[in-house]
Amino acid sequence: MLRTLNTFAVDLMSIPCVEDLFWYVAQNVVGKLGFVDCVIYQANDAQSDLTQVAAWGEKNPYGRNIINPLVIPFGRGITGQVAQSRKPIIVDDLLNGVDYIADTEPARSEICVPLICAGRIAGVIDSEHPDFAAFGEPELEILSTVAAMTSAKLELLAETERSQRRYEDLVIAHTQLTRETKNRKALEAKLFEARKQDAIGRLAGRFAHEFNNLLTVIAGNIELLELDAPDVGAQDSLQDARSASERGAQLIRDMLAFAQRTRLVPETLDLNGAVSGFCQDSERLLSRQVEQNLARDLWPISVDPAALENMLLALTLNGIEAMPEDGTLTITTQNIFHTLAKGQHFPADLTPGRYVRLSVTDHGNGIAAEHLTQIFDPFFTTKTVGEGTGLGLSMVMGVMRQSGGTVTVHSEVSQGSTFDLYFPAVTDAAQW
Numbered sequence: 001m002l003r004t005l006n007t008f009a010v011d012l013m014s015i016p017c018v019e020d021l022f023w024y025v026a027q028n029v030v031g032k033l034g035f036v037d038c039v040i041y042q043a044n045d046a047q048s049d050l051t052q053v054a055a056w057g058e059k060n061p062y063g064r065n066i067i068n069p070l071v072i073p074f075g076r077g078i079t080g081q082v083a084q085s086r087k088p089i090i091v092d093d094l095l096n097g098v099d100y101i102a103d104t105e106p107a108r109s110e111i112c113v114p115l116i117c118a119g120r121i122a123g124v125i126d127s128e129h130p131d132f133a134a135f136g137e138p139e140l141e142i143l144s145t146v147a148a149m150t151s152a153k154l155e156l157l158a159e160t161e162r163s164q165r166r167y168e169d170l171v172i173a174h175t176q177l178t179r180e181t182k183n184r185k186a187l188e189a190k191l192f193e194a195r196k197q198d199a200i201g202r203l204a205g206r207f208a209h210e211f212n213n214l215l216t217v218i219a220g221n222i223e224l225l226e227l228d229a230p231d232v233g234a235q236d237s238l239q240d241a242r243s244a245s246e247r248g249a250q251l252i253r254d255m256l257a258f259a260q261r262t263r264l265v266p267e268t269l270d271l272n273g274a275v276s277g278f279c280q281d282s283e284r285l286l287s288r289q290v291e292q293n294l295a296r297d298l299w300p301i302s303v304d305p306a307a308l309e310n311m312l313l314a315l316t317l318n319g320i321e322a323m324p325e326d327g328t329l330t331i332t333t334q335n336i337f338h339t340l341a342k343g344q345h346f347p348a349d350l351t352p353g354r355y356v357r358l359s360v361t362d363h364g365n366g367i368a369a370e371h372l373t374q375i376f377d378p379f380f381t382t383k384t385v386g387e388g389t390g391l392g393l394s395m396v397m398g399v400m401r402q403s404g405g406t407v408t409v410h411s412e413v414s415q416g417s418t419f420d421l422y423f424p425a426v427t428d429a430a431q432w
């Protein structure tokens with residue numbers, strides 16, 4: 001018997017859940033410990049009822065299945081009394097007792113022991129026998145040992161479940177923390193970018209302002225000297241000096257535009273008209289086909305026409321430079337209603353509202369990921385020294401921000417790039 005109980009204890013270790021545990025115990029109390037039948041009841045959380053959860057033996061022919069499980073209130077019948085008193089009961093003759101709850105086939109004697117787990121009644125183990133006084137001290141000892149082992153296993157399973165829940169809570173907390181850290185890092189990067197642009201903008205603006213004053217003096221003196229240039233050689237030299245100072249003045253204008261210090265004179269206009277006009281003029285200039293994909297009923301925008309033309313020129317030139325051999329440039333316009341609805345992907349620095357988007361798309365070499373954060377910085381260029389100023393995109397960014405909009409870029413290496421300009425729409429009809 002001791003050996004059987006030992007095997008019993010070892011087998012319990014590998015049982016994974018409460019349901020399996022009850023069925024294993026019921027089955028083996030009958031199969032290995034020689035009882036005629038075994039029924040296990042589980043107590044509810046409120047400690048008021050017992051419900052039949054496993055049953056084995058001649059009276060329970062359904063295998064691992066209970067049809068209409070019996071529910072017995074604490075205090076009622078022998079099982080209910082055991083649950084309430086937490087003490088085992090042996091009844092020698094059920095036919096004389098008032099507490100016997102008759103089953104399909106009446107029994108003569110009964111034994112019932114409690115399952116106590118962490119100070120609470122977890123249930124009871126019950127067994128009946130057709131003979132008078134079938135249970136004595138030895139059966140009580142065996143069934144009490146089985147009950148103690150079952151209770152210990154129940155506690156272990158409850159602890160395993162608690163640990164599993166704690167682990168799952170920890171995983172959720174960890175995922176949340178990772179997400180928050182990621183969001184914070186993204187915010188910090190954005191803040192850093194904004195501060196960088198602000199610092200460069202102030203520096204460039206100050207520098208351009210001072211330099212502009214010097215250029216004005218240089219250009220004025222060149223003009224004076226040209227009036228009494230002694231010969232053609234001197235005139236040529238002065239002409240070169242004048243071209244250089246004009247180029248310098250253009251650089252200064254772009255720097256001031258980036259620093260958002262350009263004096264813009266906005267006009268309410270139809271962007272489609274401006275794009276068509278630009279394309280007509282520039283096809284000759286750019287010697288490349290520009291396709292137009294213009295939305296109907298485009299909202300009017302307010303922008304400085306000269307600045308708009310400069311931006312279109314800077315963006316189309318960049319597109320052509322990205323497709324040195326051949327390739328079509330496309331200019332697209334579209335109304336955009338930016339709300340805070342989920343799933344919208346608009347630039348983070350754009351406040352909700354109506355915008356008109358102008359997109360310049362090329363199918364050129366694209367922009368490497370490590371350059372994407374730099375292309376709007378003044379003087380960032382991938383051209384060789386002397387070929388590019390790196391002020392085109394900074395000027396575009398400056399003008400767009402000064403106009404209440406912004407510019408973004410989507411690019412894939414070897415696929416091409418799209419620059420999106422968001423202009424706030426003029427919604428006041430009186431201005432149109």
Ligand SMILES: Nc1ncnc2c1ncn2[C@@H]1O[C@H](COP(=O)(O)OP(=O)(O)OP(=O)(O)O)[C@@H](O)[C@H]1O
Pocket residue numbers: 314318319322362364365366367375380381382383387388389390391392393394417
């Ligand atoms: N459409 C584009 N496709 C690929 N790279 C681009 C595109 N537009 C801009 N770039 C990258 O961004 C850099 C900066 O552009 P930006 O227009 O400011 O200056 P730049 O073109 O180099 O000089 P500049 O405009 O004075 O000729 C470019 O050197 C290039 O590397």
Ligand SMILES: [Mg+2]
Pocket residue numbers: 314317318388392393
């Ligand atoms: Mg450029």
